[in-house]
Structures are given as C-alpha cells and as structure tokens.
Amino acid sequence: MLVDGFGRELTGVRVSLTDRCNFDCVYCHNEGLGDTRGPMEPADDEMGTDDVVRFLEVVAEFGVGKVKFTGGEPMLREDLEEIVRRAPDGMETSLTTNGTFLPGRAEALCEAGLDRVNVSQDALDPTAFEDVTQSTQYDAVLEGVQAAVDAGLTPVKLNMVVFEQTAGYVPEMVDHVAANEGLQLQLIEYMPELAGRPEWAVDIDRVHGWLEEQADRIEHREMHDRRRYWVPDDDGDGEGMVEIVDPVGNEEFCANCHRVRVTHEGYLKGCLNRNDDLKPMGEMTKPDIRETLRETVEDRVPYYGEYMIRDDDGDWVINEEYIGA
C-alpha cells in the first residue's frame, strides 16, 4: 500500500475517461481540466482501453480497491463495458455520469461487473434542469436513473451541485430520495476554484444546519469525513440518505482524501484542484505507471488551500509563494 507524507493511504483512483461531453453545465469543473469538448470531436488524445486496464492492474498491485470512472461524460466511451469487464477482480467499480446513455446500457454495465452509479441531477424540474445543463435531455436522465435502479446498480446516488440556481430545489430532492428506494442524494458544494464565479456559491453550513433538523441520525463517512444524514419520508415508513460533499476551504476533507486522479490523456495528478503537477506516465508500461504513481503519491500536499488562495476580488488563484517553494 502506498502512503503519502501525511499518512494518507492510497485506497482509490478516479479515472477520467474523456473530456468530451454532450452537456454544457454552467458550473462544470471537468475534474479540473477546463472546458469540456463536443461529444463527437476526435478522441485521439484519450487513453486506450488497454492503457486504462493496465493502469488498474498496477494500482491493484498496490492494494487499491476502488475505481471511479468519470469525465467529461464517461459513457461516451464505447469501450466502457470492456474496461469494466477487464478491471481487476475484487476492485469496486463505479461510474459518475449525466445519465443520458444509461437507458439501454445500464444492464450491460451491470453484467460487465459495474457495482454502482452516480447520476448528476440538479433539479426535479425540466426548466431548471435545462438552465443548468443547457440540455433538453431531462426525460432521458430520469429514464437513465430508473434503468440503473432496475439493473441493480444501487444505491444510485443523485449528484446535485448546490449553488445559487439550485439551492431552492434541495428540500424537494431530499423528499424525492427519501420516498424512492434505491436512490441516495449527494449535495455537492459548488466549487468555484477552477470554475470561476465565486458569487454563485451558497453557504453550505446552512444546508448542514437544515439537514440536522430533518434527520433521524447522522453518520460520518470515512472518505473525506463527509457527513451523512438519514431523513425520514413523509409517511414515516422509509428514509433517504443525504451526503454532503463540502471540500471548499475544508482541511478536514483533504486530510481524509485517499485518492489520486488520472486525466483522460493519461496524466496522474494528486488533487482535483491542482493542475501544476500533472505527471505523464511515459509509454504507460507497467514499470512507467508504477514509478509515476509512487512519485504522485510522494508529491501530495495535505490541503489544496496551500496552493489555491483567494485574491482581492474573491477569485481563486494559484499561490505564487507555494509554487516557488
């Protein structure tokens, strides 16, 4: 097992399979890599199937037990089922998707061995959904969520980014997951560091406070020390799980971060919010991957706030002092 200089064991990897997407969400951080590209644009710069599988085989040698596939929109990759099928035995595989391609493919992904899926859904209203995603595919997303539940890719977590435009829909979304078995909700604090527009942020502590009042019980998840609220449904015979993902300015969140990331081009990076340390994995042979993985884990810093700071306008900028250090 690889352990960084701050005692954090590497237990998971997050692999971006493409930077292409069929949506254009107004807030998108694209895992820290700038704008997404159009869905049909050439994919020459993306890691091939064998590269991704080889990478997973190497991290499994180091005891990594979990992989999250993301993007861009990872379901634009036709070889996703093959990648999942060829992932090392015993590795938990999960996917974060906008859901539009799940109808018709959820079953095949489950058969390939995918364990579960997170689907981004920011509102239960087609107009609000369109305002955020700049897409009219609301119905396809709802069908996608249902297809994932039916295929057994559960729990299906709905990812909702909480910011100015969506904050008013939080209670409705909480009721929705409490009333529907198989669904959970992740409320993701809007991250302005790489997406810009700090004025869109809402105070996530108010959301914590509101959920504390609604919840029967509260747990702390080991990963990122995230808080989970179990909220009863209106009839009192069911409950829903709501997890808050609140990394912004949160040292405790980073102190419990046990993952490294891989970009679609095959660069390793130690942190979502950081792009000054991208490490190419050479020819992506197993020795190259091993070496780069060790270096990436060694170079991790304890908290992203060391290299991202706010300027006088409240915008997030790279800390020159840190880069020079």
Ligand SMILES: Nc1nc2c(ncn2[C@@H]2O[C@H](COP(=O)(O)OP(=O)(O)OP(=O)(O)O)[C@@H](O)[C@H]2O)c(=O)[nH]1
């Ligand atoms: N800053 C930061 N944000 C994260 C991190 N992990 C997740 N997030 C945010 O949460 C979003 C949703 O994460 P998901 O890809 O659905 O998965 P997850 O919540 O990390 O993992 P599971 O809950 O195990 O499914 C990400 O795209 C980020 O915006 C992290 O390590 N650092």
Ligand SMILES: C[S@@+](CC[C@H](N)C(=O)[O-])C[C@H]1O[C@@H](n2cnc3c(N)ncnc32)[C@H](O)[C@@H]1O
């Ligand atoms: C970058 S997307 C990639 C996977 C897939 N396309 C999707 O939307 O689920 C991964 C997650 O990041 C979230 N996200 C994107 N930009 C964000 C931001 N600025 N702050 C917080 N979360 C963000 C999205 O809502 C989504 O749940």
Ligand code: SF4
């Ligand atoms: S669907 Fe995902 S990758 Fe695509 S724009 Fe929205 S958040 Fe970004």
Ligand code: SF4
């Ligand atoms: S170090 Fe912090 S900001 Fe960076 S990926 Fe981990 S939790 Fe996110």
